[in-house]
Amino acid sequence: MxxxxxxxxxxxxxxxxxxxxxxxxxxxxxxxxQWWLDAFDPIHLGLDLQGGMHLVLxxxxxxxxxxxxxTIIDQVEAQLREKDIVFKRVExxxxxxxxxxxxxxxxxxxxxxxMADEFPSMEGETFTDSGGYIEKNYRLxxxxxxxxxxxxxxxALETLRNRVDxxxxxxxxxxxxxxNRILIQLPGVEDPERAISLLGKTARxxxxxxxxxxxIQDALAGKLPPGTQLLYxxxxxxxxxxxxxxxxxxxxxxxxxxxLLADANVRIDTRFNExxxxxxxxxxGAKRFDQITAANVGKRMAIVLDDTVYSAPVIRERIxxxxxxxxxxxxxxxxxxxxxxxxxxxxxxxxxxxxxxxVGPSLGQDxxxxxxxxxxxxxxxxxxAMIIYYQMSGVVAVIALSLNLVFIAAxxxxxxxxxxxxxLAGIVLTIGMAVDANVLIFERVREEIRLGxxxxxxxxxxxxxxxxxxxxxxxxxxxxxxxxxxxxxxxxRGFAVTLSIGIIASLxxxxxxxxxxxxxxxxxxxxxxxxx
Amino acid sequence: MQLIKxxxxxxxxxxxxxxxxxxxxxxxxxxxxxxxxxxxxxxxxFAGGTLVQVKFTEPTDAATIKGALKDLDLGNPxxxxxxxxxxxxLIRVERTTGELQGLSAQIxxxxxxxxxxxxxxxxxxxxxxxxxxxxxxxKGLKAIFYAMLGILVYVSWRFEFRFAVGAIVxxxxxxxxxxxxxxxxxxxxxxxxxxxxLAIIGYSLNDTIIVYDxxxxxxxxxxxxxxxxxxxxxxxETLSRTLLTSGTTLLVILALFILxxxxxxxxxxxxxxxxxxxxxxxxxxxxxxxxxWQKKSKVRTS
Numbered sequence: 001m002x003x004x005x006x007x008x009x010x011x012x013x014x015x016x017x018x019x020x021x022x023x024x025x026x027x028x029x030x031x032x033x034q035w036w037l038d039a040f041d042p043i044h045l046g047l048d049l050q051g052g053m054h055l056v057l058x059x060x061x062x063x064x065x066x067x068x069x070x071t072i073i074d075q076v077e078a079q080l081r082e083k084d085i086v087f088k089r090v091e092x093x094x095x096x097x098x099x100x101x102x103x104x105x106x107x108x109x110x111x112x113x114x115m116a117d118e119f120p121s122m123e124g125e126t127f128t129d130s131g132g133y134i135e136k137n138y139r140l141x142x143x144x145x146x147x148x149x150x151x152x153x154x155x156a157l158e159t160l161r162n163r164v165d166x167x168x169x170x171x172x173x174x175x176x177x178x179x180n181r182i183l184i185q186l187p188g189v190e191d192p193e194r195a196i197s198l199l200g201k202t203a204r205x206x207x208x209x210x211x212x213x214x215x216i217q218d219a220l221a222g223k224l225p226p227g228t229q230l231l232y233x234x235x236x237x238x239x240x241x242x243x244x245x246x247x248x249x250x251x252x253x254x255x256x257x258x259x260l261l262a263d264a265n266v267r268i269d270t271r272f273n274e275x276x277x278x279x280x281x282x283x284x285g286a287k288r289f290d291q292i293t294a295a296n297v298g299k300r301m302a303i304v305l306d307d308t309v310y311s312a313p314v315i316r317e318r319i320x321x322x323x324x325x326x327x328x329x330x331x332x333x334x335x336x337x338x339x340x341x342x343x344x345x346x347x348x349x350x351x352x353x354x355x356x357x358x359v360g361p362s363l364g365q366d367x368x369x370x371x372x373x374x375x376x377x378x379x380x381x382x383x384x385a386m387i388i389y390y391q392m393s394g395v396v397a398v399i400a401l402s403l404n405l406v407f408i409a410a411x412x413x414x415x416x417x418x419x420x421x422x423x424l425a426g427i428v429l430t431i432g433m434a435v436d437a438n439v440l441i442f443e444r445v446r447e448e449i450r451l452g453x454x455x456x457x458x459x460x461x462x463x464x465x466x467x468x469x470x471x472x473x474x475x476x477x478x479x480x481x482x483x484x485x486x487x488x489x490x491x492x493r494g495f496a497v498t499l500s501i502g503i504i505a506s507l508x509x510x511x512x513x514x515x516x517x518x519x520x521x522x523x524x525x526x527x528x529x530x531x532x
Numbered sequence: 533m534q535l536i537k538x539x540x541x542x543x544x545x546x547x548x549x550x551x552x553x554x555x556x557x558x559x560x561x562x563x564x565x566x567x568x569x570x571x572x573x574x575x576x577x578f579a580g581g582t583l584v585q586v587k588f589t590e591p592t593d594a595a596t597i598k599g600a601l602k603d604l605d606l607g608n609p610x611x612x613x614x615x616x617x618x619x620x621x622l623i624r625v626e627r628t629t630g631e632l633q634g635l636s637a638q639i640x641x642x643x644x645x646x647x648x649x650x651x652x653x654x655x656x657x658x659x660x661x662x663x664x665x666x667x668x669x670x671k672g673l674k675a676i677f678y679a680m681l682g683i684l685v686y687v688s689w690r691f692e693f694r695f696a697v698g699a700i701v702x703x704x705x706x707x708x709x710x711x712x713x714x715x716x717x718x719x720x721x722x723x724x725x726x727x728x729x730l731a732i733i734g735y736s737l738n739d740t741i742i743v744y745d746x747x748x749x750x751x752x753x754x755x756x757x758x759x760x761x762x763x764x765x766x767x768x769e770t771l772s773r774t775l776l777t778s779g780t781t782l783l784v785i786l787a788l789f790i791l792x793x794x795x796x797x798x799x800x801x802x803x804x805x806x807x808x809x810x811x812x813x814x815x816x817x818x819x820x821x822x823x824x825w826q827k828k829s830k831v832r833t834s
Contacts (some may be wrong), residue, residue, distance in 0.1 A: 048795070058662060192657070193637045356659040358636070362654040363585070370793035377791060378784030385780055389533050422724045427798055428788045429731060429803065432781030433738070436773075439780075442741065443773045450538055469745040472690055476741060477734035479686060480679045484730045487675035489668065495727040499734070531679075 005523065008516050012119055013032040014402070015508075019410030026413060044415045046420030046494055049368050051361030052187035053195060057160070057351040059180045064152035064349035065145055066095050072119060073098060079118055085110045089135060096145060098122060100136045108134050124415040153180050160184065162344035163198055181354065192358045194337070200261040202306050202350045203341035205258025207292070208298035214249035216356065231302065234310035236273065236329035237312025244469050248309055250302050260285025262322075264342035266335045275335035276327040279342060281403050294318040305338075371424035378428050379405070386435055390442050392531030396517045397438035404434050408498065417501070420494030430502030437474070437510030441466040444532055455530040456522055463515055470511065478503050536772040544815055545764040545823065551816035555705060558809075562712015569715055575722030576624065576658055578664035578672070582635050584623045585656035588647060591618035604638055615794045618779035620655075620758045633660065656795075672726040676707070679730055683737060691744055694825045699740050702818035706736045706809045713805045714798075724799045732806030735781070737772060739814035746770050747822070760823045767815055778811040 024032060026042040047054050069092045076098070080087050088101040100115075102108050108127060115122055115136075121144040125137040140148075164172045164186070173185040189195050211228045229252050232245040260278050262282040269276050283287055290302075293315050293316070302312040303326050307376055310328040330338065382401065386394035408427060412419055445462030453461070478500060485496035566572060576583050587596075594611040601609055601623070610624040623639060636657040643652045660668070679698060687696035707729055714721055746766035754762055785807060789800035 058661075058663075082776050208610040318672060352661075353659065354661040355664045356657060360653070360655040360659040362653070367793060367795055371796070374784075374788045374791045378787040381787065382780045385776075385783065389535075389776060391533075421796060422799060423728050425724075425788060425792070425799055425803075426727075426731075428784050428792075429735075429781070432784035433735065433777070435780050436738070436752070436777040439773050439776050443770075447538075447769075469742055472745060473738045473741045476683055476686055476737045479682045480734035480737070482678040483675055483682055484727060487671050487678065488727065489671065492723055492727045495724070495731070499731065 002523075003306065005516070005519055008512070008519075012513055012516060015407070019406050022410040022413045023406065026409070029172075031047050040413055041416060043409065043419045044416060045187060045364075046423065047187060047357070047364075048421045049364045049371075049419065050187055050360050050423075051189075051193050052185065053189050054355070054357040055184040055186075055196070055199070055353060056177065056355035057156075057182045057184065057199065057362035058354045059097050059153050059156045059182065060350045060352060061149035061152050061180045062095055062349075063138065065148050067093065067349070069096060069098055072122065076100065076115075076119065080111070081112060083110070083114060085114065087111065093137075097125075098368065100138070101133050103133060104138060105134065108136055111136050112393075126395055139345045149180065153182070155243055155348040156351060157182055159345050161346050162197055163340055165338045166344060167195065167198055169195075182351070189358075190361075194333070196356070198337050198340065198352065200351060200353065201341050201347075203258070203344070203346040203362075204306055205261070205342060205346065206254040206304040207256040207295055208250040208252075208254055208300050208302045208304055208335075211249045212299070216247055216249065219249045220247055220424055226247065231304060231307060231309050233302075233312060234328060238329055239275075240516050248302060248312060250304070250309075253321065256285065256288055258342060258346055260288065261342060264339045266332070266339050267325075274327070275330050275332045276325050277335055277339050277342065278323060278325050279332070281322040281324075283322075286320070289322055289324065289439045290318065292321040293296055299373045301467045367421050367424075371421065371428075374428055375405075375424070382435060386438075390532055393442055393445075396514050397435055397442070397510075399517060400438060400514045401431065401434055402507040403513055404432065404502070404505045405431070407509065408501050411501045411505065412498070415501075417497045419498070420496055422492060423494035423498040426495045426498035427502060430499065430506060433477075434506035434510065437466070437470045437506060438514055440470055440473075441510070441514070445530070447532070449530065458530065459515075459518055459522070463511070465513065470507070474503050534772065535775055536768075539615060540771065541765065541768050542771075543764065544767050545760050545820060548816065548820035548823070551820065555709075555813075555817060558709050559712065559815050561706070562612075562709055562715060565712060565715040572711065573718065573720050574665075574669070575720035575725075576660050576665070577722040578669040580626075580628055580660050580662035582625045582628055582660075583615060583656075583658045583804050584636050584639050584654060586621050586623060586626075586639075586643065587653045587655050588619045588621075589651045589653075592621075592647070594621065596646070597621055597623065597643070600643055601639065604642050606635075620794075628659055656697055668723060672723070675726060676729060676733070679733055680704075683733070687744075691748060694822060694829075695744050697825060698818045698821040699737055699744070701821050702740050702813040703733050703736055705813050705817050706806060708808050710802055710805045714802070715784070717801075719798050719801060722798070724796075726804065727800050728799050728802035732810055733804060735807060736810030736813060739778070739810055740818040742773065743767055743770050743819055744822075745816055747819070759782070763819045763823055767819055774811060775817065778807060781807050 022040045025037050025040045029037070073090050077090050080090070080100075086103060086107050088103065090098065090100050093099055100111050102111060112124060115124065115138055120139055120226060122138040123141050125139050127137060128135045153176060157174060161174050164174065164184070169186045169189060171187055173183070175183045177183045179383060184199065186195060211225065214228055215224050224230060228249050231248050231250055232246050235244045235246055236242070237244070260281050261279055262285070263280040264277050265452045266275050267278045268274070296315050297317060298315065300314050302309045304310070312327050326338070330462060340460070379401070383398045386397045388394070390397065405427075408430065411417070441462050444466045445458050448458035448461050449455070481496045481499040481503065485493055485500065488496055594613060597611045597791045598609065607626045607627055612622050614620045624633065627635070636654055640652055640654050680703060683703070684696045684700055687699050708734060710729065714725070741776045743766055746769055747763055750762045750766050782804070785800055788796060789804055792800055
């Protein structure tokens with residue numbers, strides 16, 4: 001055997017061997033030794049094939065900025081009082097602006113000094129004179145706004161990751177996308193609604209003291225005593241399960257927040273045989289809880305989650321030790337999910353679902369079955385066409401085509417690429433186009449034979465003449481596929497991947513492998529007529 | 533076996549006027565349809581909205597489903613049957629919801645009131661917000677634009693600029709006609725269709741380049757002949773390859789179109805139209821454009 005022939009055969013065999021190794025875990029997952037499964041992953045299936053959820057959540061970063069300004073307002077008020085600066089009020093305007101209303105210029109100057117010293121992130125703007133008062137305007141610096149927004153998204157991503165981890169999904173994907181978007185992929189989720197409600201909850205836990213003196217009727221009519229707000233308490237009828245809401249007036253000021261939690265767990269209330277969530281404060285939280293309960297014995301404390309009151313028990317005595325409970329006629333799943341979100345922490349800003357694609361597992365399996373069936377039928381049709389048209393040479397092309405499919409599958413597995421439904425379509429398309437290189441070569445060979453060349457020579461010049469054409473034609477398609485990969489999203493990328501892989505594999509098999517087969521066939525023989 | 537006998541010399545170039553009429557007619561039909569229907573029929577990927585694929589255990593019809601959904605304030609939901617069986621439907625709503633109580637849950641519970649529990653299986657939910665839809669649309673257009681730009685550069689580099697112009701004209705021709713076909717047949721354009729368009733671009737170009745390659749080769753061989761003669765000869769010489777490759781590609785796409793199932797149906801339709809048009813354009817559009825360009829530059833130089 002000539003050196004080149006030997007070398008080429010070994011190369012093709014090695015590729016084939018490697019491919020078989022790479023594909024095996026996909027086909028026979030259960031009967032392979034562990035080291036094999038460790039070395040090669042099975043082909044990843046996209047969510048459209050295996051079922052699951054694809055979510056894009058938008059973090060409402062403007063809310064994060066607003067709530068930062070609100071916090072600063074609290075601090076500013078406290079500082080102004082401490083320093084005995086006379087002011088009328090402090091309020092937030094247009095999301096990122098803060099206004100301090102004072103009575104005269106002298107006090108205004110003091111406010112300026114205070115702001116410059118204590119709140120450097122607030123930039124002083126103009127002041128306006130309105131009806132005898134002076135409004136001092138301040139605005140968060142652009143830099144600070146950027147930081148708050150960026151931090152909010154990063155924090156949200158972290159919190160969501162914690163929740164997903166506790167929810168128990170195998171191989172979830174969480175990624176930050178563009179500025180304020182978070183991509184979440186949960187393969188094989190069986191209860192999409194539950195997943196959405198778990199991920200979408202802001203989970204801002206607050207404790208507020210109930211204002212017993214307020215008149216509920218007035219409050220409902222919109223007349224609230226200053227410093228209070230109207231919330232609704234969620235009630236569940238234990239027998240019927242029907243939900244209702246009771247209005248409740250609470251003090252604006254949040255006495256304690258969920259940030260100070262150390263743990264949250266589901267327990268069962270033995271009286272009603274009903275789950276509740278037991279929460280545990282960290283040392284700072286426990287101390288504060290102790291002070292608050294001591295100062296408010298006899299009053300009711302509302303436990304507020306995302307602006308809904310879950311319960312508002314009367315504080316009977318000072319509670320030290322740092323534990324409390326949230327009850328509210330939960331189902332055990334509700335209690336579990338509540339414990340998860342409390343443990344994972346609250347989102348720094350509310351999130352909105354911008355995109356949701358959920359595919360049920362049965363549809364995914366359907367798609368795979370149909371895709372594979374199309375591949376088989378398409379392949380058989382192409383095989384028949386090639387053999388009828390080119391006879392024995394057609395068989396060579398078919399062998400190249402079959403190897404092509406093996407290589408595509410192997411490369412998908414080795415690169416860890418994700419196979420999607422359009423990806424399956426890409427493979428089908430590749431089958432149709434994969435024979436193109438061989439067709440080009442065979443047509444050239446036929447031309448050469450018509451010119452009276454001997455088989456070996458005809459093959460030689462046929463391959464060399466077709467080569468550049470094939471490269472030109474395929475490189476342009478590859479170019480389109482690469483652009484598709486760069487700008488595509490989700491399933492479209494899957495298509496680009498299989499198309500690119502298919503082109504590379506078909507170049508190799510159609511040019512290299514088919515040539516090798518012909519060389520073997522012609523070696524040491526004196527072939528007079530080529531079956532083509 | 534041979535489809536095309538050697539030395540076949542069909543006068544493709546001579547029929548280029550007829551071909552131009554056909555092309556222009558097809559393009560016009562598409563454009564008129566697009567104008568009448570107020571632009572491309574974007575699916576929810578690009579327009580935003582909610583799509584729910586529901587499977588019932590027993591056959592039913594769109595009117596019943598629409599009636600069952602009346603209580604939900606959904607605007608004007610479109611309900612259409614999906615696949616071969618009479619028990620699978622797509623419900624499409626323009627509204628999107630970022631709320632926790634998803635539309636799909638509402639739709640499911642509403643349907644269960646009419647069809648009883650256990651009979652309704654939500655198989656697929658797709659909700660795309662308007663902002664995301666806009667982003668996806670601009671990304672898709674960008675992809676097509678950059679693909680064309682890349683091709684222009686590559687073909688100019690490998691061949692000559694005039695070849696690149698012919699290739700790009702042929703590509704736009706194919707994409708516009710396919711887009712028109714989508715409009716005429718009331719099919720929706722969504723994300724995978726962009727992939728199909730790019731595949732069409734790739735395929736059509738593949739075809740065109742192979743003819744161009746032959747033209748370039750023959751230009752060197754027969755440099756005394758008339759340019760349009762060389763073009764025509766090159767088209768004929770590559771004709772059997774063109775027909776065979778398009779034939780095998782069409783076979784597999786037909787398999788996908790017939791057997792691939794509803795989710796991939798529009799994708800296969802785009803490919804089907806694209807491959808037929810792409811093959812036609814590499815014979816009747818891309819090459820004659822070269823001749824046209826040649827004549828124009830001759831007029832300019834003389």
